[in-house]
Amino acid sequence: MERIEVTHTASLHAPHPGLGDTLTLQDKAHVGGEGAVYFTTDGRHALKVFHQQHPGLEQHLTRIMDRLRILTDEQERFILPPLALLNRFDGQPRQGFVMRRVPPRYQEAINLILGPEQAAAQFQRGRTWGSYLLAARSIANSIVVLHAMGFAHSDIHYKNFLVDINEGDAVMMEADGIVTPGYSKARVAGLKGFMAPEILTRGAEPSEKTDRHSLAVLALHTLLFRNPLEPLIEYADDPQESDRLGWGAQALFSEHPGNPSHRPANLGRPLYKRGVLSYRMLTPELQQLAERAVLETGLHDPASRPAAKEWRDALAKSIDQLLNCPHCGQHFPYPHWLDPPPRRACPFCGQRCQRPLPAVISLLEERRTGNFTPIRRKLVLGNGSNIFADMTEPHRFPPRSRTSTKPIGHVEWDPRGAYRIVNDGNTTWISITNSASTPRASVLQGSQRLSATSGQSIPLNAHALIRFGPDQRAAVVDDPGG
Incomplete structure (x- = not known):
């Protein structure tokens, strides 16, 4: 005989627009200490049903739901706000709330x-x-x-x-x-x-x-x-x-x-x-x-x-x-803060970091014309590393993923013993270097100036300041690597 799946019904109040006031739920529940969670038969939502009635819970959930209605789509990626309150479960008065269902891969x-x-x-x-x-x-x-x-x-x-x-x-x-x-x-x-x-x-x-x-x-x-x-x-x-x-x-x-x-x-x-x-x-x-x-x-x-x-x-x-450790393949924070460089090693396999060591640059933002301030964001750059727009445009952080993002530059190792940063974008990059270490705010007065348009490159010289174009961030080379 064909098996008939037993389902549950829930009636709701104060639902979000588009949710409706009735849900049909799968029979199987995830049971915890406070309640059971059921998934809707269409797989889009979940319902938490509390085992016991709690005084004041409905008012508490209503306040949360009302305040969280203004969340942006980006904010809702990190939290599951209540979308409706439970009125009856299989015809019986119960307490609970509806939320969106997170994909099973989580x-x-x-x-x-x-x-x-x-x-x-x-x-x-x-x-x-x-x-x-x-x-x-x-x-x-x-x-x-x-x-x-x-x-x-x-x-x-x-x-x-x-x-x-x-x-x-x-x-x-x-x-x-x-x-x-x-x-x-x-x-x-x-x-x-x-x-x-x-x-x-x-x-x-x-x-x-x-x-x-x-x-x-x-x-x-x-x-x-x-x-x-x-x-x-x-x-x-x-x-x-x-x-x-x-x-x-x-x-x-x-x-x-x-x-x-x-x-x-x-x-x-x-x-x-x-x-x-x-x-x-x-x-x-x-x-x-x-x-x-x-x-x-x-x-x-x-x-x-x-x-x-x-x-x-x-x-x-x-x-x-x-x-990326070449020995074990694991990703780890490159310990550029440790000196001398032979102390730097992979915390997973213990392999010492091998030469050529990556270069390290610090990003700066222009607060006043010609005056750049560190923003406490560093880039570790080895052969093949990419430069993305979120690195050079002011007030941006790394996105969740860059999989579909086109790089605006990349880094190459020059066999003569230095890294070069290649411009793959449409702005002109400028490198300014002094003969000696210079405070970042005044490095624009440097004595050596190099530029790179699309397809050209500039070296990552020690203490050089690199400008990524008008109204863009700059970077100072803390460690040229090698």
């Missing part, structure tokens, strides 16, 4: 943000660390969107994000965990390990400042494949009290220079040699954010924690500092 982040050994196994099957960097950027973007709307979240951790690791995309689930500080109370305390210490020590309510802690921990967990605050010693005979102290009053950064109590074994050893990644493999800007968040005063002083926007921007700018 997985819960907890299944992807692995421990060091599991991550190494995934990498050796072809996955790249750069995808995790993109995922961390997407996670930070979701928190930026929340904070821009005046919201905070009571439950930021790796179970509440769906990730497409092949594309580096991430989207936040659990809109019911959103709170409005000073207006609505949190329904859950959060997940131990990601909660800010003050929640455990004095019962602080979720806020932007507690979110800053949770985001820092989650971002570092995503990049290093371990919780940077995990306690490695016991603080009390009772396990629950020990946990409360270890994540709360006694919280300690695993790489604290003066206290090794939480320092994992094999820290800094290459990952593929049973090592543990150190935060010092990250770009200097990300290292500084980590120190502000979990090493210095930020751990117990919420006001000094980096904002979500700082994490988002630093993660975005890190994309163009990745190097």
Whole structure:
């Protein structure tokens, strides 16, 4: 006999335009602690149905839904806003809300943000660390969107994000965990390990400042494949009290220079040699954010924690500092900040960076005529590296993907021992070099001037300032490589 699939029906109120007031849902549900999630038979939406009635929940969800109606399409990429509230489920009064369905290729982040050994196994099957960097950027973007709307979240951790690791995309689930500080109370305390210490020590309510802690921990967990605050010693005979102290009053950064109590074994050893990644493999800007968040005063002083926007921007700018290891094929931040150069090595396989070493340039923007200011964005350029418009046009960050973007230039290694940057665009590039190192603001007075129109190239000489055309960014060559 033909099997008849059992379905459910849901009636809604306050639906978004085009959604309708009735949904037909598949029988199979994803059941969690608070509720069950059903997918619509057309595969476009999901419905969360709470197991129990919660006083005030409908008003809380209505406030969230009304505020999030103004999200742009770009903002909605990172968050799942409520699109309607549930009125009845199979004819019975129930509480819940509708959201769009994320494509099946997305997985819960907890299944992807692995421990060091599991991550190494995934990498050796072809996955790249750069995808995790993109995922961390997407996670930070979701928190930026929340904070821009005046919201905070009571439950930021790796179970509440769906990730497409092949594309580096991430989207936040659990809109019911959103709170409005000073207006609505949190329904859950959060997940131990990601909660800010003050929640455990004095019962602080979720806020932007507690979110800053949770985001820092989650971002570092995503990049290093371990919780940077995990306690490695016991603080009390009772396990629950020990946990409360270890994540709360006694919280300690695993790489604290003066206290090794939480320092994992094999820290800094290459990952593929049973090592543990150190935060010092990250770009200097990300290292500084980590120190502000979990090493210095930020751990117990919420006001000094980096904002979500700082994490988002630093993660975005890190994309163009990745190097592809010729030995193991892994992507990693090229450690241009380490001197002498022989110290620079792949954190995954341990292979020393081989010559010719890549060049490193810092981007500048013109604040006043002839006066350029660093924007804390560096490019690591090796043979074959491309130059894109988002690198040269003011006020732009790296996009999510450049797959369909045409380069405006590229870099070639001159066998005579230097890198040259080739102009593939339609503006004239100019290189200005002094005979000695010159302050960036006055380097326009340099004594040597070279230009390159389309198809021509200019050398990446040390301390040279390169102008990419009128009203465009400039760049100073920090390290000519080679």
